[in-house]
Amino acid sequence: MNTVIHSYTRLKNEGLWHNKNLCAAASENKELVKTLDELYKEMVLEYPKFYKMDSLCKAGILCAEPLLKNTDTNPSFDKQKIALVFSNKNASLQTDCAYEHTRNTFPSPSLFVYTLPNIVIGEVAIKHKITGENIFFIEPSFNAQLLYHYAEILLQENDLVLCAWLHITDNALDGFFYTVMKEPIDTEKKSTFIQHKAENIHKLYMQ
Amino acid sequence: MxxxxxxxxxxxxxxxxxxxxxxxxxxxxxxxxxxxxxxxxxxxxxxxxxxxxxxxxxxxxxxxxxxxxxxxxxxxxxxxxxxxxxxxxxxxxxxxxxxxxxxxxxxxxxxxxxxxxxxxxxxxxxxxxxxxxxxxxxxxxxxxxxxxxxxxxxxxxxxxxxxxxxxxxxxxxxxxxxxxxxxxxxxxxxxxxxxxxxxxxxxxxxxxxxxxxxxxxxxKERKEKSVRMEAAYSSNDANHISGPSRTGEGLYQCLQKIQTKNTPDFINAHGTATIYNDEMEAVAFSRAGLQGVPVASFKNYYGHTLGAAGVVESILCVESLRQEKMIASKGFEKQGTSVALNVIQNTHHKKSTSCIKTASGFGGCNAVALYTI
Missing domain, CATH: 3.40.47.10 (Thiolase/Chalcone synthase)
Incomplete structure (x- = not known):
């Protein structure tokens, strides 16, 4: 089975890129929390729920949008056969700390529900109505090998796998999302895709 | 394979x-x-x-x-x-x-x-x-x-x-x-x-x-009393981050994927005892045609042990298959879901060959495994 990387997005402090093209640029000297709201406005998402999310979920919604937009309008996608494979280092630590601060006064239920890393998977699934496989791996740093192997396994029974690394801290936005699928039979399209290999995934992340 | x-x-x-x-x-x-x-x-x-x-x-x-x-x-x-x-x-x-x-x-x-x-x-x-x-x-x-x-x-x-x-x-x-x-x-x-x-x-x-x-x-070795993990899937409800889907959609989809020719002998549910979780499971089991299968939750024995629960409960399922037991769903007395379930009321001896373990969680996630002996 030949598999290919269909498309990818990269989130950094400076903005969001989709396949090397800048989607939205962040203005300098802004707090990172505000940067995510700024990128959201630039991308004209019109998804007001965005504002109630924590930073991890906001970043996930932004990174996933350019990759999954076409699955919303194209009825040929079976939403049960799209898998979401996420990873990061901190799990939900930022929101864990925020919730912990509210605990001595009034523990906030709206913060508590975000104290799980996989909530971002749920938010992406809700936005794009994806009901397929989900998993959240915790790794000390971006692990192309792990994502590669697991996506290969999932593609035996699924059509599309969205792989994600989403490391959000108080001073760094580091997101890398990409979609993997079986190589299309259409030979014209073939050349436009990158072969799905761990080394290619790693190269794209390092760009 | x-x-x-x-x-x-x-x-x-x-x-x-x-x-x-x-x-x-x-x-x-x-x-x-x-x-x-x-x-x-x-x-x-x-x-x-x-x-x-x-x-x-x-x-x-x-x-x-x-x-x-x-x-x-x-x-x-x-x-x-x-x-x-x-x-x-x-x-x-x-x-x-x-x-x-x-x-x-x-x-x-x-x-x-x-x-x-x-x-x-x-x-x-x-x-x-x-x-x-x-x-x-x-x-x-x-x-x-x-x-x-x-x-x-x-x-x-x-x-x-x-x-x-x-x-x-x-x-x-x-x-x-x-x-x-x-x-x-x-x-x-x-x-x-x-x-x-x-x-x-x-x-x-x-x-x-x-x-x-x-x-x-x-x-990968098959030994005497080995229990096979025959089929297993995860899914998302794509509905709500902290509330289970009213239609049990994600869980239903997982159950549909693992349904084999034979109905499982019992189901070990997530069964957290919240109003909404248990109702969601009953709906999903019913949609999958499994409402008559003996079902139990182990949460009254252990409480909800979060990240350990799926492993704890799978082990108890495996032992039930090995030791030919059907374990009671402790804490249950009266039917309490919109679809009546066949909740196991007394622990008893019963030889079984297969069971389904389910789990659901925040973020709309679900997981299901089929164990066979």
Missing amino acids: TSAYIQHSNIISPLGFNTAENFTSVCQGISGVKDYSSSSQKKYYAAALNNTLLDAFFCSQTKCNPLYYTRAEKMSILSAQDVINTSNIEVSNPRTLFIFSTTKGNVELLENKSAYIPENRIYLYETAHAVSLALGFKNKPLVISNACISGLLALIVAKRLIENNQYDSIIITGVDVLSDFILSGFNSLNALSTEACKPFDKDRSGINLGEAAATVLLS
Whole structure:
């Protein structure tokens, strides 16, 4: 089975890129929390729920949008056969700390529900109505090998796998999302895709 | 294709320090859930592991200094070590993997810092790494944190890695401990019951939290009494991040995928005893044509042990198949879901050949596994 990387997005402090093209640029000297709201406005998402999310979920919604937009309008996608494979280092630590601060006064239920890393998977699934496989791996740093192997396994029974690394801290936005699928039979399209290999995934992340 | 079989197992919980002790307690209808009301918090019930007993057992079974490990780590080390000892598995073999599953790991370190435990152990990977080093694994651990399906999902990943010949043997440990962080959170959601929980019952009023570590050895060898992990899937409701889908869509889709020619002999449900979870499960089982299958929840015995639950409950399913038992859904009296379920009311002898284990969690996630003997 030949598999290919269909498309990818990269989130950094400076903005969001989709396949090397800048989607939205962040203005300098802004707090990172505000940067995510700024990128959201630039991308004209019109998804007001965005504002109630924590930073991890906001970043996930932004990174996933350019990759999954076409699955919303194209009825040929079976939403049960799209898998979401996420990873990061901190799990939900930022929101864990925020919730912990509210605990001595009034523990906030709206913060508590975000104290799980996989909530971002749920938010992406809700936005794009994806009901397929989900998993959240915790790794000390971006692990192309792990994502590669697991996506290969999932593609035996699924059509599309969205792989994600989403490391959000108080001073760094580091997101890398990409979609993997079986190589299309259409030979014209073939050349436009990158072969799905761990080394290619790693190269794209390092760009 | 290679198949994945469950071999040895261990459960460290208020009901015992190995699988046999736990299974015997459950068969006798003993619950670990007790009244832990304190002045600072409202009345609540939970299943807590006695710290003195844990430390004494830790010192008798390992050479590790208990000061250098958190409760979650000590329980994990004890649980995995028992499986390593009884199975004689080679932990240094490059074809052996350690998978660590937890929902909140050492989150209590946010509040209770320890002079002996480095601050970086708040990171789930560092927790797993400390446990993995203490056990002597050579490969890096694989860490999964996916809310309340973490444990079952860890088993699913292990099954897939074995079937695809990435490893020969995988040790899967799931753990979570009680903490004020988790208790206050579930309390803020009004999800805690003020009595021992009653899964699927008409008068159910919420969950009890619990703590446990549980370990399974999964490998490709078929032995006598090996239980095969035949099919397993995860899904998302794509509906709500903290409420189960009213139509049970995600769970239904998983059940549809694993349905085989034969109806399973029993289902071990997630059954947290919240109004909405149990109702969602009843709807999903009914949509999948499984409403007549004997069903039980083990939450009244252990409380909800979060990242450990899927492993604990899978082990009890495996033992039920091996020892030809049908375990009662403790806490259930009256039908309490819109679709009547065939809830198991008395523990009894029954030979079964297959069962389904389900789990659901925040973030809209679901996981289902089919075990056969």
